[in-house]
Amino acid sequence: MTKKYVYDFSEGNKDMRNLLGGKGANLAEMTCLGLSVPPGFTITTEACNRYYDENESLWPELLEEVEMHIKETEKKLNKKFSDENNPLLFSVRSGAVFSMPGMMDTILNLGLNDKSVIGLANSTKNERFAYDSYRRFIQMFADVAMDIPKVHFETALEQMKEDKKVDLDNELTAEDLKKLVDIYKKIYVEETGNEFPQDPMVQLKYSIEAVFRSWNNPRANIYRKLHNIDNTLGTAVNIQSMVFGNMGDTSGTGVAFSRNPATGENKLFGEYLINAQGEDVVAGIRTPEHISTLHDVMPEVYDEFLNTANKLEEHYKDMQDLEFTIENGKLFILQTRSGKRTTQAALNIVVDLVNEGLISKEEAVMRIEPDSLNQLLHPNFDPEQLKNAQLISKGLAASPGAASGKIYFNAEEAVEAAKKGDKVILVRQETSPEDIEGMISAEGILTARGGMTSHAAVVARGMGKCCVAGASEVVVDEAQKIMRSNNFVLTEGDVISLNGNDGSIYFGNVDKVEPELSGNFEIFMNWVDEIRNMKVRTNADSPKDAKQALKFGAEGIGLTRTEHMFFSDERIPAVREMILSKTTEQRKIALDKIRPMQENDFYEIYKVMEDLPVTIRLLDPPLHEFLPTNKKDIEKLAKDMGLSYDEVNDTVQDLHEVNPMLGHRGCRLAVTYPEIYRMQARAIITAALRHKKEGRNIVPEIMIPLVGDVKELIYVKNEIIDEINTIFEEYSDKVEYLIGTMIEVPRAALLADEIAEEADFFSFGTNDMTQMAFGFSRDDAGKFLGEYEEKDIYPTSPFESLDQKGVGKLLEIAVEKGLKTNKNLHLGICGEHGGEPSSIEFCYNLGLDYVSCSPYRVPIARLTLAQATVKKQNIDTGHIDK
């Protein structure tokens, strides 16, 4: 039996999305539910993959199968494809497994040609409509299938409107449009060297190929990279009989959500346009009406739509994003899918759905993308500052959040500026898929045109990025790089602030304050913690960070970097004195100046954390990081220290390293200068003793970085223990403490069995381990990692997402070997991967005791771990396919 590559909508269902794509599966599901879906069929994602296997060509059997399904559709509708009298026309749409808005190309009105256009005119008794459809089709086909720039057609259209002295497209007459069709066909000949194809099967063949090709267009690739979608999934092609929203005032088209995607409110939310085709709504050229007004215009249609939305929501147990068309007063549903939403909305919706009894807590937890919590955690504008902020204008609150930055008027320059470290606001007339990289780089996005479902709004919400859209008072001149509104004239590099919660645009920077996390967030995170069974700690170097992390649910500190405390103005002189010391005695004197300050740091951090564990990493960076490098600063330092320029400069030169990342740092410092770690150990322990006196029981966890051999650990540990025992004698008092090690040097992972015998805990430093395992430094890899991602050698940067195959293998070895010799070994991760969902899940499956991440990542880690738990339980009980 030959493989089936084409499925009628009546042959599929929602669970076949891998084969039919999301759109196709849902069209099939709705067809089977008996909803009013225009008939059609879907070419499978397998066909797409075969298309690439066949060197991007369609094989004859596929077209035969398509023709068979066309015939079936003709039967159902009693129309003939591209007929001269009553023509059946098709839309051709892509349909990937995961929804990729704006990424893929669509062709409408396929089947129109010089003859069938007359048939359409006759059958609909609307010649103007027929020619309008034909000219739209020519343009879309030319654009999508033939790569002819739209501007040619748009210029011709504008010219025609000018000639006819009309403002709007729909003021052009059937005659005008006929002429325009001829002009369009001429443009087509000029651009391609061929006549516009009249054979509808040729039109269809080219269109199918265009959809398949669009799977690999650069925008789609970027989107997939951003959302970690597998490149080999392929796209399906949905071929659906056309219905027309542009047949007059009883026709229309719209998009709507079954609940509010910005807030989650359980109320229809959407827009429609009368006498328009679908792309008119999303393109944002005409400003659409709110869906609620449809109730007044066509009450029956509205009710049917509302019922359909509710039915679908109940069926899918989730908020739905629907596309519909009204053709001569009849409602058709063209698409349904789980709607994209803000995280706030998502949270509110899942809490509601649980309360409505539609889903379980576990299902609720699985519904929120961990990274999306970012949207809720980040600061809002300081209300006090906001009182005095100068309002430039207001637009639509398209995606919540607060952002300030320098304005840039195109994606490339926004990307460049962000690379340089600037905070950037991307300001555009309206955005298009070409802007996607600029949007990724920006803190926030401002558009002058487009509604709540415009490209900018949809994509920004998906990214959790602040967006103000459709700010109609703002004039954006992209070419001249000027933005005007009221009395403001802003140019590239000027700073503005956007409030994505209410659409306000402010001049200059506005400070931000921490969000209140309560209500549904709290309810939801409680469910998360009920389900989760692995700890989350935080990386915090100050009481302030520690407090923030506690608020976000941290259950301890997994990493306190002591060196950050060395840089403050009142400390750096003593640090430098220590480094410039010629003898151990001099060094000890300098260290004695730093010690009380360090002791106080630890005292304060313990105080915040109370009885939660606190892991303190001893000095890690090479000493030259604390010294100046340019002549002027060296001179100043020499003067401050009462040394000659040469003395200081000699030390600077002596400490210079060819590869500082692979240099004299971490515990290597303590092998040569044990007094440094002794001082830190003293500060750590005396701070704990102070708390003990005050009745609190602190058990410090002392962490030794960059260990590569058990003998190195033993040497450093013995120095520390010796110092601690001296303290205990001096104070005639004791505290418990742990001594553990970072596992970040690859050799340490390979010899973890030996090291574990001397360590109370391991904490995986996956930042350094990634650098060493790959052999490229984070500071330098930027020069080539982009190319590696583009060439698909490393699909994502291993600094963002843990390299599970390589670095992960080292972790596996270390865990296995470590537990073999030390059953009580505590295991954690404190590299930045500890806050990245896929890496966290890996750590969960590896059996670590905790992940530690920056305070803002703590809720994300909690949610990821809850999801990992659910997945594992379901895998264990066979509920979910692996």
Added chain:
Amino acid sequence: MTKKYVYDFSEGNKDMRNLLGGKGANLAEMTCLGLSVPPGFTITTEACNRYYDENESLWPELLEEVEMHIKETEKKLNKKFSDENNPLLFSVRSGAVFSMPGMMDTILNLGLNDKSVIGLANSTKNERFAYDSYRRFIQMFADVAMDIPKVHFETALEQMKEDKKVDLDNELTAEDLKKLVDIYKKIYVEETGNEFPQDPMVQLKYSIEAVFRSWNNPRANIYRKLHNIDNTLGTAVNIQSMVFGNMGDTSGTGVAFSRNPATGENKLFGEYLINAQGEDVVAGIRTPEHISTLHDVMPEVYDEFLNTANKLEEHYKDMQDLEFTIENGKLFILQTRSGKRTTQAALNIVVDLVNEGLISKEEAVMRIEPDSLNQLLHPNFDPEQLKNAQLISKGLAASPGAASGKIYFNAEEAVEAAKKGDKVILVRQETSPEDIEGMISAEGILTARGGMTSHAAVVARGMGKCCVAGASEVVVDEAQKIMRSNNFVLTEGDVISLNGNDGSIYFGNVDKVEPELSGNFEIFMNWVDEIRNMKVRTNADSPKDAKQALKFGAEGIGLTRTEHMFFSDERIPAVREMILSKTTEQRKIALDKIRPMQENDFYEIYKVMEDLPVTIRLLDPPLHEFLPTNKKDIEKLAKDMGLSYDEVNDTVQDLHEVNPMLGHRGCRLAVTYPEIYRMQARAIITAALRHKKEGRNIVPEIMIPLVGDVKELIYVKNEIIDEINTIFEEYSDKVEYLIGTMIEVPRAALLADEIAEEADFFSFGTNDMTQMAFGFSRDDAGKFLGEYEEKDIYPTSPFESLDQKGVGKLLEIAVEKGLKTNKNLHLGICGEHGGEPSSIEFCYNLGLDYVSCSPYRVPIARLTLAQATVKKQNIDTGHIDK
């Protein structure tokens, strides 16, 4: 039963060296052979280890056991320990498992005190001898057991000689010596606060402790480090009844080898002194007589000694190094051991021994330390230049070789200068164990005093270092740092040349030429190759290197570094033009200039290697290595290139890397600029095609460096294959070729199964892998690795000797995984470890196909592999304990 810690000489044998030390085992063996050995006993190495376990104190049971053995010795000799009439005296000597000349301390005449000295005088009828022995004992005991500087005693002796107006020690009378004993005892009281111990058991206890302590003195530790001797072996203590070489003109003492240790000639070789104790010979204060003259002085003793030497040599099947004493015409053998020898001598001896039927070829191969071959391989002076060289003086040809360098007069400054990269000649009056680090650093050693068995001579031969000793015409003023001879007055930093083969000392530098390797070397290396079953290739970047390596027996090239070819004056402009290119097209134009030169490089190398394999590594270093960094050079380059300073400087700044070792290099260059590797692949293949036209069949092995992922390898490989296929079409001709990869990035080792599917061969780049696995860079680790070695964390630098536990584990993983997916995978190593014996042996046991090393290490690698083969066969057949 309590453990036995003391063995009488009659209780042991030569196979008990682990327990009794080398010296003790051999004394036992000789005793059992019936040779004339003064009776005595040995305290075991286990006692030494227990001494350290007991916090450096002797436990009572040990002393009881010692006393029991003293009593037995008393019975044998019919003397009493420290008796007032006929006293038994002892020597106390250390005896480690491996011979450590000059490292351990010795005490003679133990048991003398104010009473037994009179007994000795009476029993020997020689009062002068008795008090001379007593004063020597006090000085030795004070020095070795009590750490009292010898200079105190020497000053007193000189004073006495001055007072008595005599020149030589033996001109002092018994009365003089009696007074000297009183003075020495006063010095002892002044320095220690205690009386000189009169109780012989106290003397013995302190002496045993001193021997045990000396195991851990810094000199001993350095020696062990240099010779890779385990620190935990411990030393035995040999307590032997004294015989006296200083009892008059029928007494004497000497050291001799059963064959010539410099040439291997089968003839007694050694020195003796009449009326002297052992330390007089090795200290080089009096110039000793050649052993052959003993034949005239005491013919019977000479014959007995000759017979003994022959007997021992036959028994041990090796050249022996003997110490003997003649007491009143009676010969005593005090020590025998396998003698240290020059490599040339060692080779000649083993070839002779095989020819004499005493040992097998396999045994012969096991007898030569691979590293020692260095001595034979290195250049001698150019005979032409030698004709015009200015001879300063001549000394003894103490250790062969040729060396030139700047003279330094003490070890510290020699070490410093060598660290700065200077070639150094250490010039000393005579050397002592304190000079050992200076000797390691030096190219050659010159001493004014001391014979062929002086410290300098023995140690230099052990190190394979050129040494001219006993250059009596040369006056060395160490304090003023002046060396005078004839009309030459040389000061620190002046350059001299030493010929260790004939003892000549030349002014200035003399060029060196390659040695002739023939005769016994050739015979021996043929045996090596008969036994060896793994290949040795060489790392060679030029036809000259390749020729040298072939001469040394290389069986192919394992690494040709193409970048070295980029630096020559006529090429670097094109290389820089390539780097400064703004477009791919510009870059290709510049590369086209380099290509013909590279093609010719490869053509010439193939020509030298004929049908042997040649592995060529594609460009590896980061591009900035080819650009200047200082302003002046950048200006010049800009001018040469017709660019502005800023243009060039921008590129220099752009290419700057924080961690160049972890930067944009290796195949990463080819991912961003595939045209570079394409150019190199073209040069490699077209050069092979040229040879094919000329009738030679070259199969180039193209090696891709720094691969971290199979996709990276595939990308780069595809570019290369595409280029090669283009060449094949252009030339309408083909050659076979291999494409393989360096395994040097740890991740590559972990994912070797995937990578092996795309590679014809793996070559382990253990230099980079060591840096990445340990996380320290070779350039920077110098700052702390010394401390790590001292603190015994890394006993040897992992850059010198492969870290078998860590890096070796990665190699193991890579080999196992690689062969799993690619049974035909070729495996080799091209890091510098490929020339280091212990690393080579590891690679052998790992099952690699070849090691590749620098040309001069090729014979060493061949020998190491032969030895590894013998070891493995013996282990397999159970002949050698593991």
